């Protein structure tokens with residue numbers, strides 16, 4: 513489970529009204545700088561439960577129960593630390609962020625190697641190719657992985673109006689079977705693989721160099737299991753200009 517960021521934990525602690533939280537469990541009365549009530553952790557007739565609303569701490573003079581806001585929610589709601597934070601965040605409407613650095617998510621499965629330099633004349637098209645490298649010992653599903661539940665490898669582009677992208681041609685995958693499902697052959701990429709396509713510029717395109725943001729969406733697996741789908745963002749440049757420049761640049 514993803515870890516909640518410390519900043520979010522602090523924000524939740526700051527936003528939560530401890531008196532309100534405790535009041536849902538026992539009736540509190542203000543007494544000087546504190547609140548007192550009957551202890552929610554043991555059966556009693558006279559109030560010996562004391563709440564410090566500012567520091568968000570509690571102490572019971574009867575049974576010795578003590579702790580802070582988080583302990584109170586954990587004990588009374590039967591939750592672990594993360595769930596107690598989430599419970600409070602929902603109640604006091606605090607957005608929470610999670611760390612994205614769990615070891616599995618930090619793993620690199622695929623690297624972007626290169627994009628060919630492309631020069632497109634207005635009103636024409638030019639070939640482009642993208643090279644990726646799948647890190648050992650992983651493989652990724654091909655663009656046609658042969659099993660409906662597997663996520664195909666696909667490129668997505670955020671295009672400026674000046675450039676259009678034709679249909680991409682993905683290489684055929686290697687057919688392999690894996691120990692986790694020896695009877696099924698899957699179509700996968702490993703090592704380097706190259707995706708080819710065409711870039712097009714409308715006749716009205718202004719000359720210039722455009723940086724295009726793109727993303728490779730893929731799902732990596734190793735011999736034991738498949739990992740959640742990931743996106744590999746990358747950028748490449750396309751020049752809208754004359755064709756002769758295209759030959760020179762290669």
Ligand SMILES: [Zn+2]
Nearest residue numbers: 551554572575
């Ligand atoms: Zn008590």
